[in-house]
Amino acid sequence: MNILETKNLKKSFGGVHAISDLSISFAKGKLTSVIGPNGSGKTTLVNVLTGMHAITGGAVVVGGKSFHAIRPESLPRLGITRTFQDVRLFEQMTVADNIMVALTARGPLAALLERGSADREERVKAVLEKIGLWEKRRELAYNLSYGQRKLVEIGRVLAMDVDIVLLDEPFAGLFKEMVRVIVGIIGELKAAGKTVLLIEHNMELIRELSDHVIVMDAGGLLAKGKPDEVLARRDVIEAYLGE
Amino acid sequence: MEYLIHLAVMSSIYAILGMSLNLVVGYAGLLSVTHAAFYGVGAYAVGILTVSRGYGFFEATAIGMVCAAAAAWFIGIVSGKFKGDYYALVSFGFNIIVFSIFLNVQSVTRGPLGIPGIPKPELFGTAIRTNAQFLILSIVFALLTYAISQWIVKSSFGRALKGIREDEDALRVFGYDTARYKRIIFMIAAMLAAVAGSLFASYISYIDPSTFSLNESIFILSLVILGGLANVNGSVFGAIVFILLPEILRFVGFPPDIAAQMRQVAYGAILVLLMLYRPQGMFGEYKL
Numbered sequence: 001m002n003i004l005e006t007k008n009l010k011k012s013f014g015g016v017h018a019i020s021d022l023s024i025s026f027a028k029g030k031l032t033s034v035i036g037p038n039g040s041g042k043t044t045l046v047n048v049l050t051g052m053h054a055i056t057g058g059a060v061v062v063g064g065k066s067f068h069a070i071r072p073e074s075l076p077r078l079g080i081t082r083t084f085q086d087v088r089l090f091e092q093m094t095v096a097d098n099i100m101v102a103l104t105a106r107g108p109l110a111a112l113l114e115r116g117s118a119d120r121e122e123r124v125k126a127v128l129e130k131i132g133l134w135e136k137r138r139e140l141a142y143n144l145s146y147g148q149r150k151l152v153e154i155g156r157v158l159a160m161d162v163d164i165v166l167l168d169e170p171f172a173g174l175f176k177e178m179v180r181v182i183v184g185i186i187g188e189l190k191a192a193g194k195t196v197l198l199i200e201h202n203m204e205l206i207r208e209l210s211d212h213v214i215v216m217d218a219g220g221l222l223a224k225g226k227p228d229e230v231l232a233r234r235d236v237i238e239a240y241l242g243e
Numbered sequence: 244m245e246y247l248i249h250l251a252v253m254s255s256i257y258a259i260l261g262m263s264l265n266l267v268v269g270y271a272g273l274l275s276v277t278h279a280a281f282y283g284v285g286a287y288a289v290g291i292l293t294v295s296r297g298y299g300f301f302e303a304t305a306i307g308m309v310c311a312a313a314a315a316w317f318i319g320i321v322s323g324k325f326k327g328d329y330y331a332l333v334s335f336g337f338n339i340i341v342f343s344i345f346l347n348v349q350s351v352t353r354g355p356l357g358i359p360g361i362p363k364p365e366l367f368g369t370a371i372r373t374n375a376q377f378l379i380l381s382i383v384f385a386l387l388t389y390a391i392s393q394w395i396v397k398s399s400f401g402r403a404l405k406g407i408r409e410d411e412d413a414l415r416v417f418g419y420d421t422a423r424y425k426r427i428i429f430m431i432a433a434m435l436a437a438v439a440g441s442l443f444a445s446y447i448s449y450i451d452p453s454t455f456s457l458n459e460s461i462f463i464l465s466l467v468i469l470g471g472l473a474n475v476n477g478s479v480f481g482a483i484v485f486i487l488l489p490e491i492l493r494f495v496g497f498p499p500d501i502a503a504q505m506r507q508v509a510y511g512a513i514l515v516l517l518m519l520y521r522p523q524g525m526f527g528e529y530k531l
Contacts, residue, residue, distance in 0.1 A: 050416060073420045090409035108403075
């Protein structure tokens with residue numbers, strides 16, 4: 001069963017067609033990697049799916065419901081969250097507060113009346129312990145290393161606890177040890193039945209983690225299927241490596 | 244003693260202005276240069292309603308707050324479409340528009356002639372006549388503003404405001420309707436500024452448009468920056484320093500014809516030095 005689909009999705013920036021007529025689907029509870037050369041439209045796809053970019057044409061289908069426009073603030077209701085390729089933390093807020101924003105009331109009035117709660121503090125603690133940053137909870141986000149910043153983004157995903165998780169290059173620029181931490185967390189997300197869309201360039205990790213692979217090229221679909229089958233295709237290798 | 248009480252009253256009024264603007268600039272990160280307009284709306288509401296319509300101070304203040312909130316709602320809808328420098332420019336424009344209304348809608352505001360004879364407040368039938376009594380009233384309002392500000396910034400709403408300041412688009416992904424948040428905090432700040440205006444009008448007993456010009460907005464913004472962005476206590480500190488600074492400069496011995504200009508130079512120099520060496524202000528938690 002597909003929990004997330006695009007139907008003839010189009011996204012243009014002026015005369016540049018970043019995504020053209022893309023119809024793909026993401027199976028519920030599976031990890032689907034989206035790969036492709038730089039500029040193939042992967043991050044644009046995530047930005048369109050999360051309302052960061054307006055849809056030019058076609059539709060996004062979430063849980064069977066079709067959308068021609070998505071507002072980012074509606075994502076939690078749709079059961080979607082994401083990370084960003086260029087890590088986007090709330091820099092001059094503490095690590096704990098960066099996680100807390102995923103747990104507190106969203107409506108202004110409810111937020112105005114909401115004070116700290118032991119339950120939420122516990123959840124923040126659980127998340128920070130899982131990503132190994134509990135000791136850094138009072139540190140401002142901009143004082144963290146690049147790898148720690150990536151972990152905080154993953155921590156926010158865990159705190160959101162939604163069904164569909166879009167991870168945009170979560171391993172980029174990380175040490176091996178930190179990669180293994182995030183691999184472990186992604187494994188737990190899969191085990192918990194979450195649907196994961198992973199954008200990644202590291203083929204070893206894609207083989208290790210993916211149930212399905214979608215290959216994009218020039219804003220369109222080039223191939224899709226099981227990782228070993230797709231990654232062995234000559235047209236995929238050519239598109240990726242330019243051979 | 245009267246002189247010291249006068250300084251304390253003015254410090255209280257500017258502390259209200261500083262704390263309220265800090266909610267918008269320091270916490271939500273919206274570089275607003277419109278605050279004097281809302282300050283003026285509160286002052287003119289009290290001026291017009293008490294002098295011409297016979298309203299009491301507190302009724303007129305309440306109406307001024309509603310008017311300021313309505314103006315902020317409208318300005319917030321327009322300015323909410325902009326970010327960063329553009330937001331500042333749009334807010335700059337709105338201050339000029341409101342100032343022009345004060346100056347030119349003479350049938351209501353008496354334009355450059357101003358409104359004289361604004362009465363002192365009455366509380367339970369007793370007029371607040373002396374400056375000492377007025378000081379108590381202004382401190383009560385300043386404390387209320389402090390309590391409201393602290394409540395906001397310590398709530399989840401306050402954390403969301405900081406999130407808007409840091410990365411509005413990223414915060415939206417977590418389900419926050421940031422446009423609503425911005426409008427609401429802008430309206431709250433405008434209402435508090437209107438209270439400061441009401442106090443000022445009633446205390447000085449005369450208002451004219453010159454008090455609510457763009458310069459005044461920049462002055463309020465400067466005291467917020469001095470005290471520190473995203474720090475409520477800092478705004479109180481900034482207000483006291485900016486009110487006392489001209490008095491201190493009196494003792495430096497500048498010739499009377501350049502003394503006023505030297506105050507402006509001092510304010511400007513403080514801002515330049517802060518931006519160079521301490522961009523978060525004295526007690527601030529956020530760097531512009």
